[in-house]
Amino acid sequence: MPYFQSGTEPDQKIFYIDRGEGKEVLFLIHGWYQNARDCFSYYIDTFQHSGRVVAVDLPGHGSSFKHKSGEYSLISAYRACEELLTRVAKDASHITIVGHSMGSFIGVKLALLHANLVTNLILISPILDFGPYEKRLKRMMRIPKFMHPAYLRWQSFRDGFPFGDRKYIYAQEKGHKIPGKNEYYRIKTTNHPTFIARQYARSFPKSTVMNLIQNVGQPVLILYGSEDRLTPPEPGTAIVNMLPRGLLRIIDRGGHNVQLTRKEETIQLIEEFLEEHKRKRWSWRRLFGRKS
Structure with a gap:
């Protein structure tokens, strides 16, 4: 399984999934209390046949480092993604x-600070x-x-913040068994231990990229x-109206x-978006005689 060393501490290893081949890359970033597999396994399996897919486990999540001396915050998550990018x-x-x-918060910062590396940006249920x-x-x-x-545990029983509603995560109508309340709590806290969740939570207040969103020039x-x-x-x-090239x-x-x-609908919208902007890039190159 691929890991890379994040920062200068020897035990800060970040896990990531790297599948498929090619110069076109889908770079996937999960949210709080999730990991790359839980959030994106279907997308990794689908898109690896048409290009390269890279999906990271953020610090303190999934198979990435979880030791008690580590730093766990929006900043450390951003740095890990920046290094991998x-x-x-x-x-x-x-x-x-x-x-x-x-x-999505991390994705917007990467698109802004590394505009030369990021071609497109897709934000799903974004917290900005x-x-x-x-x-x-x-x-x-x-x-x-x-x-x-x-x-x-009480919040998991209530399907409350920060866990969310189980039925909207496990999609029983797609054949996935919705876990019981105790199992749901175990899944979430094994993936993201409580002491780490508290550190992340401290970094959230006052954090925003809404005041910068209009500067994202990518589609x-x-x-x-x-x-x-x-x-x-x-x-x-309101968000899309602030973007020069938003949909x-x-x-x-x-x-x-x-x-x-809603995997199928989401996949279709992503594929259509990527195909449209790939066609536009090719048209631009042909117009100006550029090589791909």
Whole structure:
């Protein structure tokens, strides 16, 4: 399994999945309390046949490092993605970043700070401003450390923040068994331990890229599920209007994990978006006599 060393500490190893071949790369970034496999396994399997797919486990998630002396925050997650992006870019001609939820926040920063490396940007159920979640985050952080596991177990029973609704994650109508409440708690806290979740939560308040979004010059596709209760689709129109080259699509009956519960619709929209902008690149090259 591929890992790379993040930062200068010897035990800060970041796990990532690297499948397929070619110069066209899909770079996948999952959200809080998930990992690359849970969030994107279907997309890795689908797109590896037409190009290269790279999906990272953020620090403190999945198979990446989880030791108690590590740094776990939006900044450390961004740095890990930045390091991997620069590695991948050495053998890539075009990179499309796909960010889900918190991963969208990181994706926007990468597109802004590494515009020369990022060709397209796809944001799924994006969290671009943590302001709307500040009350819930503060409530979560007020819970004493020793009570935090009990609080999170209660939230998992209620399908509450930060876990979300199980039925919108596991998509029973697609043949996936929805886990019981105890199993749901175990899955989430094994993937992302409680002491790490607290560190991430401390880094969220006041974090925003909304004031920078208009500076993203790449083509951007924004996808929401119509039933998303964590990131409702209503702000989508205002966000896409700030983007020079933005496109908004709302997928019917999808929740926050619309990429899981409405896989086929999401795949189709991504494929259409990528194909359209590939055609535009080819037209531009032919017009000016450039080589691909």
